[in-house]
Amino acid sequence: MAERSTAAVDVADNSGGEPLTAKADESTADGTAQAENAKGASPEKTGKTDGGRDRSEAVPASPDLHSGHKLAGRYRLEECVTRLDGFSSWRAVDEKLRRAVGVHLLTADHPRARSVLAAARSSALLGDPRFVQVLDAVEENDLVYVVHEWLPDATELTALLAAGPMEAHDAYQLVSQLSQAMAAAHREGLSHLRLTPGAVLRSSTGQYRIRGLAVNAALRGITAERPLRADTEAIGALLYAALTHRWPYGEDAHGLTGLPKELGLIPPDQVRAGVHRGLSELAMRALANDGATASRQEPPCTTPDELAKAVAAMPRVLPPEPAFAAPPAYQRTTYQQGTYGRPSSHPAAVTQPVIPPPPAPLQSRTGRVLKWTVSALLIAALGLGSWQLAEALLDRTKGSDDTGITEPSEDDKNKDDKPAPRAEPLDIAGATEFTPDGSGIKQQEVGNTVDGDPGTHWVTPRYEGFANFGNLPQRKQGSGIIVDLGKVRDVSGVDVSLYRKGQATSISAASPDATAPSSAADFDQPIVKRTVAGQTLKEKLDAPIRTRYVLIHITELPADGTGGYRGGITDISVLG
Numbered sequence: 001m002a003e004r005s006t007a008a009v010d011v012a013d014n015s016g017g018e019p020l021t022a023k024a025d026e027s028t029a030d031g032t033a034q035a036e037n038a039k040g041a042s043p044e045k046t047g048k049t050d051g052g053r054d055r056s057e058a059v060p061a062s063p064d065l066h067s068g069h070k071l072a073g074r075y076r077l078e079e080c081v082t083r084l085d086g087f088s089s090w091r092a093v094d095e096k097l098r099r100a101v102g103v104h105l106l107t108a109d110h111p112r113a114r115s116v117l118a119a120a121r122s123s124a125l126l127g128d129p130r131f132v133q134v135l136d137a138v139e140e141n142d143l144v145y146v147v148h149e150w151l152p153d154a155t156e157l158t159a160l161l162a163a164g165p166m167e168a169h170d171a172y173q174l175v176s177q178l179s180q181a182m183a184a185a186h187r188e189g190l191s192h193l194r195l196t197p198g199a200v201l202r203s204s205t206g207q208y209r210i211r212g213l214a215v216n217a218a219l220r221g222i223t224a225e226r227p228l229r230a231d232t233e234a235i236g237a238l239l240y241a242a243l244t245h246r247w248p249y250g251e252d253a254h255g256l257t258g259l260p261k262e263l264g265l266i267p268p269d270q271v272r273a274g275v276h277r278g279l280s281e282l283a284m285r286a287l288a289n290d291g292a293t294a295s296r297q298e299p300p301c302t303t304p305d306e307l308a309k310a311v312a313a314m315p316r317v318l319p320p321e322p323a324f325a326a327p328p329a330y331q332r333t334t335y336q337q338g339t340y341g342r343p344s345s346h347p348a349a350v351t352q353p354v355i356p357p358p359p360a361p362l363q364s365r366t367g368r369v370l371k372w373t374v375s376a377l378l379i380a381a382l383g384l385g386s387w388q389l390a391e392a393l394l395d396r397t398k399g400s401d402d403t404g405i406t407e408p409s410e411d412d413k414n415k416d417d418k419p420a421p422r423a424e425p426l427d428i429a430g431a432t433e434f435t436p437d438g439s440g441i442k443q444q445e446v447g448n449t450v451d452g453d454p455g456t457h458w459v460t461p462r463y464e465g466f467a468n469f470g471n472l473p474q475r476k477q478g479s480g481i482i483v484d485l486g487k488v489r490d491v492s493g494v495d496v497s498l499y500r501k502g503q504a505t506s507i508s509a510a511s512p513d514a515t516a517p518s519s520a521a522d523f524d525q526p527i528v529k530r531t532v533a534g535q536t537l538k539e540k541l542d543a544p545i546r547t548r549y550v551l552i553h554i555t556e557l558p559a560d561g562t563g564g565y566r567g568g569i570t571d572i573s574v575l576g
Contacts (some may be wrong), residue, residue, distance in 0.1 A: 016079075028093075035426050042203050042286045042490065043171065048523045059085060060106075060107045061086060061107075061533065062084075062086050062088040062106065063143055067080075072098050072136075072138065072140065074095050075092045075147060075296070076093045076097040077103065077307050078090065078092055081102075085109050085219075086106055086112075087105060087116075087219055088104075088105050088106075089105070090456050091150065093479055094135075100150040100152060101147050101148065101149065101150050102147070102148050104148075104516040105149075106145075106219075107142060107144070108142045108143060112218060112219065112221055113139070113144045115548050116215065116218045116219055118144065119214035119217070119218035120146040120216075121134075121137050122189075123213045123214045123215055124137065126185060126190060127472070128182075129466065130181035130184070130464075131185070131209065131213050132201070132209055132210065135148055151201055151203070153203065153204055153246065154203050154204075156203070157198070158197040158255060160202065161245065165244060167319075168275075169318060169319040169320065170242070171276070171317075172311075172317035173206065175242075175279070175286075176181060176311045176312075176563060177207070177302075178235050179209060179232075179235055180209065180304075181208075181210055181523035182463075183307075186304055186305070191217070191231055192210065192212070192214065193216075193217035193222045193227060193231065194212060194217045195231040195235065196234070197241065197254045198254065200238065228303040229303070231304055232301055232327055236283050236284075236285070236286025236287040236301075239248075239279065239282065239286065243272070243276070243280060243283060244268045244271040244272045245274065246259060246271055248265060257495065264329045265287060267281070267284050268280040268284075282301075282423065312562060312563075319399055319440070322485045334530065340521075364372055364522060367557075375407055384387070397515045421538065423575035425576075426576040427486065428483055428484070428572070429484045429486030430450055430483060430486075431446050431482065432484070433479065434479055434553060436519050437473075437474045437477060438474070441460055441479055445457070445459065446481060447483050449571060450570075450571075450572055452569055454497065456570070457499045457568050458481065458569050459499055459566065460568055461566070461567045462564040463475075463564060463566070464564050466565070467559070468556050468559050470565070477555070478554050478555035478556070480552045480554045480569070481507075482560075483552070484548065484554075485547070485548050485549070487548060488547065489546070489547070489548065490544040490546060491541070491545050491547055491574055491575070492540065492544045492575050493527075493539055493540040494527055495536070495537075495572075495573040496536065496537040496573070497535070497536050497569070498534075498568070498569055498570060499568030499570050500534055501535045501558065502558030503554050503558055504532055504533075505530070505531065505537060505552065506524050506528055506531070506558035507553070508524070508528075509525040509526040510522050510524070510547055510548065511524060513549075520553065523549070523553075527541065527545075527550070531567040544576075550574055554567055554569075556574050
């Protein structure tokens with residue numbers, strides 16, 4: 001059951017919580033679809049939706065498969081997690097890659113099969129690590145199936161909320177990460193429309209991941225006239241539940257008790273004492289709909305992007321200070337090592353007379369006189385030895401003068417004291433951006449790194465979630481600057497000023513016969529091995545190397561203090 005609760009499958013939850021603007025197909029026990037809107041309307045009150053399709057239209061039965069069945073010769077079905085409304089969801093094993101996966105299955109003649117395939121393929125193209133990834137979407141042998149990641153080590157938000165309200169810092173991280181992720185999805189034209197506690201997972205590192213992007217809504221036939229508003233309100237409902245341990249509507253849902261219907265939607269800080277005031281107002285701004293207004297007359301957040309900006313504008317909520325247990329009070333005991341402090345079981349022996357200890361040596365008058373005498377003799381011996389040593393040194397110096405040995409002249413001394421030649425910066429013919437995966441970042445700013453002006457920079461965009469350039473597929477090898485010296489030169493060192501300290505950086509040179517190096521493998525002469533650099537990165541080589549091209553390669557960026565990651569390069573000097 002623990003594994004099932006953390007699986008990347010969450011489409012069977014019928015406990016409400018759909019966005020207020022969304023409508024979905026529901027099913028009865030006999031597989032007949034009925035209509036029920038998210039506000040709790042009964043099936044009898046609902047007519048048609050989804051382009052006018054009759055809600056009483058029967059859907060095909062879910063595929064009759066069993067454990068052990070293989071799809072495409074590699075996905076072995078293990079356990080059926082959901083069987084609902086003509087589709088089923090399974091925990092499976094990818095025998096080719098030896099990993100657990102999740103699979104959604106429905107027949108090819110299911111009325112929503114085409115929309116499920118389209119949603120899965122669109123979600124797979126996003127490639128954002130903040131979402132549970134779609135791995136495959138196939139129509140084969142009268143079946144349509146969608147394969148996606150399975151995360152057994154993650155915890156479902158439903159389980160986290162069941163334990164009680166969250167700390168302010170945890171709730172802040174929840175709304176911050178969800179709003180940023182959904183803003184990125186909406187920029188690519190993708191909506192969720194089913195963002196419930198069962199669709200959110202928290203990994204062991206505290207990273208929240210969203211599952212079922214576009215696919216869960218397609219499986220259930222959920223549509224929305226205002227998808228941006230629907231997803232924003234869903235995030236607000238999750239924040240409200242995290243702060244209050246109550247569902248912000250009149251019905252119980254997702255294991256949480258709803259608000260009393262006669263009260264309506266009231267701010268979280270009026271539901272439970274001690275709620276963070278800024279987060280309470282943020283939840284109300286995201287939930288502002290159907291007459292609800294945000295506190296302090298702040299404008300409502302109608303899109304995930306507006307909600308993410310509102311989170312970034314508020315003061316950051318810090319984690320609570322760690323609590324240390326007080327040390328146990330000191331308890332005096334009567335037990336001691338040995339027999340001291342314990343009553344003796346034998347009768348006391350005859351008391352012996354106490355003999356006083358003898359006085360310390362040399363404490364009498366005669367002893368003091370003897371000490372002073374010895375000290376005086378030692379001082380006299382040291383003085384005599386020093387005088388004899390000085391006389392011997394003078395005699396040796398005089399003898400060396402007689403043998404004709406001369407001291408070096410002032411010119412010879414100055415010649416020996418001259419420092420080694422100083423490395424000078426080489427002329428740079430040009431610079432280009434290092435794009436190992438084919439796409440650039442800020443190519444128009446590359447010239448700022450070789451103009452000698454410390455006030456200009458080449459700066460990366462702000463990446464979310466991961467220091468390795470957001471863990472984006474086109475940024476897995478990082479980025480940087482390639483310096484062109486114009487011709488093959490002797491390089492003895494480098495001096496690089498970085499935009500921000502804390503960047504994982506390495507410096508290497510291409511071979512002398514390289515013409516247009518573009519990948520990391522083309523730069524096979526290391527100058528500085530990968531290191532977490534400070535504000536500057538300097539290196540002087542023991543022996544010069546021959547090259548025309550030098551690569552300053554950045555693979556990880558430092559945190560920018562707002563939950564993101566950003567870096568860059570200010571100035572580059574190649575020394576000859």
